[in-house]
Amino acid sequence: MTEASLSERPPAQLPDKRQVAASFSRAAGSYDSVAALQRQVGNQLLARLPSTRQPGRWLDLGSGTGYFSRVLAAAFPEADGLALDIAEGMLRHARPQGGARHFVTGDAERLPLRDGTVDLIYSSLALQWCEDFASVLSEVRRVLRPGGIFAFTSLCSGTLQELRDSWQAVDGFAHVNRFRSREAYQTLCRGCGLGLASLEVRPEVLHFPDLRQLTHELKALGAHNLNPGRPDGLTGRARIRALVEAYEGFRRPEGLPATYQVIYGILHKEP
Numbered sequence: 001m002t003e004a005s006l007s008e009r010p011p012a013q014l015p016d017k018r019q020v021a022a023s024f025s026r027a028a029g030s031y032d033s034v035a036a037l038q039r040q041v042g043n044q045l046l047a048r049l050p051s052t053r054q055p056g057r058w059l060d061l062g063s064g065t066g067y068f069s070r071v072l073a074a075a076f077p078e079a080d081g082l083a084l085d086i087a088e089g090m091l092r093h094a095r096p097q098g099g100a101r102h103f104v105t106g107d108a109e110r111l112p113l114r115d116g117t118v119d120l121i122y123s124s125l126a127l128q129w130c131e132d133f134a135s136v137l138s139e140v141r142r143v144l145r146p147g148g149i150f151a152f153t154s155l156c157s158g159t160l161q162e163l164r165d166s167w168q169a170v171d172g173f174a175h176v177n178r179f180r181s182r183e184a185y186q187t188l189c190r191g192c193g194l195g196l197a198s199l200e201v202r203p204e205v206l207h208f209p210d211l212r213q214l215t216h217e218l219k220a221l222g223a224h225n226l227n228p229g230r231p232d233g234l235t236g237r238a239r240i241r242a243l244v245e246a247y248e249g250f251r252r253p254e255g256l257p258a259t260y261q262v263i264y265g266i267l268h269k270e271p
Contacts, residue, residue, distance in 0.1 A: 035067070037206055041262055042068050042124040045153050046075075048198070048266055053149065055079050055119035061108055061152075062086075062126020066094030072122060073099045082118070084111070085126075109135040113143045121150045125262075128155040128179050137192035137267075144269040150194065155179045156201055156261040163214070163258065166246035170239050185263050194267040201263045207255035211247050214258055 046068075055076055060069040063083035073081050083100035085091050091103045106112045108123070109132050121140055130136050140150045157179050164176040182201050189196050208214040250257055 037204060037260060038125050039067070041153050041204065045122070045124050045151055045264060046071065048264060049151055050149060053119070053147065057082065057118050058120040058122060059084060059118045060100060061121055061123035063094060063100070064090050064126070066097055066099050068122065068124060069094065070097065070099035109139065111139045111143055115142050116145045118143050119145050119148045121148070123152040125153055125155065127152055133180065133185070133188050134192070137188060137194065141193050141269060146269055147271040148269045150267040152265050154185070154263050156185065156263050157181045158259070158261040160258055160260070162247065162250045166243055169246040170242045182263060185265070189265060189267060194269055197266040197268060199263065199265045201261055204260045204262050206258045206260070207252065208258060209255050211244050211256060214256065
């Protein structure tokens with residue numbers, strides 16, 4: 001990457017973001033083994049990209065282990081690719097596998113990029129960890145070139161509702177990550193100064209043989225409970241038994257359901 005592309009902005013220093021970065025850094029080695037939903041959602045987002053414009057430079061925002069950076073590199077072999085993530089551990093895992101030409105640690109709410117330097121910003125299942133989505137959209141608008149595309153997926157409220165309801169039957173603590181509402185996404189996207197081509201929420205349901213497998217997958221993804229004010233310490237056996245019993249009430253023939261409310265958005269910067 002040239003000096004003209006990177007700005008001199010320092011990364012934001014927020015405790016909650018450090019915690020998110022640390023959690024996903026620890027999960028770098030296990031993430032790909034349990035990322036079936038992430039692959040499915042990311043591929044659906046790729047299929048929604050407009051086919052009429054070939055980017056000169058793309059940004060994989062929240063690139064994680066670099067899986068979709070490699071897909072983007074294959075799709076746009078002549079383009080300059082940038083993988084950006086807040087978790088340095090993820091970038092260390094991704095660099096040896098190639099794909100992007102540049103790997104940068106950065107915050108989506110304060111992108112370390114110059115104005116008007118990117119044609120395509122692709123971000124799948126990363127921006128739900130950003131508290132200030134309005135700032136994300138402002139930064140996206142700033143760094144996109146005229147005619148540039150912003151394609152993203154994120155998670156909405158109602159995600160893992162089965163697990164949330166089961167915990168609610170056990171105690172009053174926040175054991176499941178909270179996400180913004182569909183209405184909040186709609187309001188922010190419509191008022192951000194970018195053209196809104198499409199915005200759709202689709203439920204994606206995974207099934208697990210038991211609760212242990214679900215919680216193992218969340219931990220392997222680095223997506224276990226990151227809420228401020230979450231309960232500290234180990235969860236007692238009696239509470240776990242109560243949780244298992246409550247979750248069994250949701251069982252289907254396919255197994256225990258875990259529903260993810262996924263929002264798909266395509267925005268563009270006017271030429």
